[in-house]
Amino acid sequence: MSNSYGNTYYSEAYNNKELQQNLKYRKKYNKLKKLIKNTVVENAALCDQVAQMQENLIIVKDERLMLLKKLCQLQGEIDPATFLAKSQMGITGSPVQNSDMFTPKKNIKKRNSVEIHAKPKRCTKTARKVVQLIPLDIHGRPIFPISLGDLTVYSLGDVVADRVAYHTEDLIYPVGYCSTRVYASLKDARMKSLYTCKIFDGGTKPRFEIVSDTELDQPLSGLSPDECHSRLLTAISSSLSSIIPKGADFFGISHPTIQNLIQSSPGTRKLSIYKPQKFEISKHSTDRDTSPITEEENDPGLGFSALHRHYALSSSYSIKQESTNHKLLNFQELLS
Structure with missing residues (x-):
């Protein structure tokens, strides 16, 4: 009897120990599972945030390019690539000028001499066409119409x-x-x-x-x-x-x-x-x-009012030469 009681006691204790160990591992499993789930959710949120940042970066690049084009227009440059090249040349050339104290004075003299003799380049400024300001959206693109x-x-x-x-x-x-x-x-x-x-x-x-x-x-x-x-x-x-x-x-x-x-x-x-x-x-x-709109308003081939003024003046001029008693011809008769 004592042996059977001892065996049952040890078997129950062993089972309880195994059950407690299983419960311990189950808790660890649930903890790891929860941690993995939170990590996956956090990773998805980070991916969405990265995608949003990339989209914002593209928008900022477009705005930067539009601002660069406006700056090039204000400074007389049309191609932004040439403007960037000139700015980079100026940045890379600054240490060389600072290395010698006398080089800035020489460069200033050369620049002054170039500006004095570069009269044809000054004349080209008059050939530039005047661009009117138009409404733009938040990204710097023109608003149509x-x-x-x-x-x-x-x-x-x-x-x-x-x-x-x-x-x-x-x-x-x-x-x-x-x-x-x-x-x-x-x-x-x-x-x-x-x-x-x-x-x-x-x-x-x-x-x-x-x-x-x-x-x-x-x-x-x-x-x-x-x-x-x-x-x-x-x-x-x-x-x-x-x-x-x-x-x-x-x-x-x-x-x-x-x-x-x-x-x-x-x-x-x-x-x-x-x-x-x-x-x-x-x-x-x-x-x-000097805007082209003024020229179009005075061109009979482009403006409606200019067309009427042109034929009204020409008709009155021809009539004064022939006779002052005749009535002015209307615009429809002139075009018929």
Whole structure:
């Protein structure tokens, strides 16, 4: 009896010890499981935070690039790469100048001599086109539509760099470009009409199109902006064929503000024929006197009011030569 009682006692004690050990390991297992779960959740949160930081970094880079472009425009430089190269050259050259106390004076003399003899470079500043300030979003991108007098631009399109016909030395023809302009109507030259100007992908050469809001089924197409503008003037009246066509101005792709935006688009550096233009931002109100809007208001081929003024003056002049008793011809009779 004593032996059987002792065996049962030891077996129960052993079982209790094993049970306690199992409970101990189970607690460790649950603790490790909870720790792993918290680690996985924390890792996921860190990954989301890294993704958010990368997105913020991309936005900051875009803002930095836009600010750099504005700084380049203010300082007369169009290509940010050249501006960065010059700034890097200035940074790397500073220790060399500080190593010798007399080198700064020599450099100053050389710079003064260069500025004195560099008169042609000063003359090139007058050839820079004045860029008007336009509204921008928080990332520095232009807000569409861009209104510039009678011209309104809705899309800049995409620069085509692999085909030579889509640009010249002075102009770029981006595919998808869209703008509108107010001009004389095709039905009645005394009335205003809204014309939509677009540039399409025509294969080897771009295709230009002008459509009136009153004649949507009769688009005026051509292989160049001047061809479209000439067809528009002829369609309004045969007497307008004497006006020199200015298709690039009518489309708006030669406007300094729009041309600067197109030149800043991706793919412009790959253009083989195009020569980058120099622009400067309008700083004073006097710069508006040289703005292309003033020229368009005085050009009968681009402005509605200028067209009426031009024919009113020419008609009154011719009538005074013939006879003062005749009545002034109206604008519709002049265009008929």
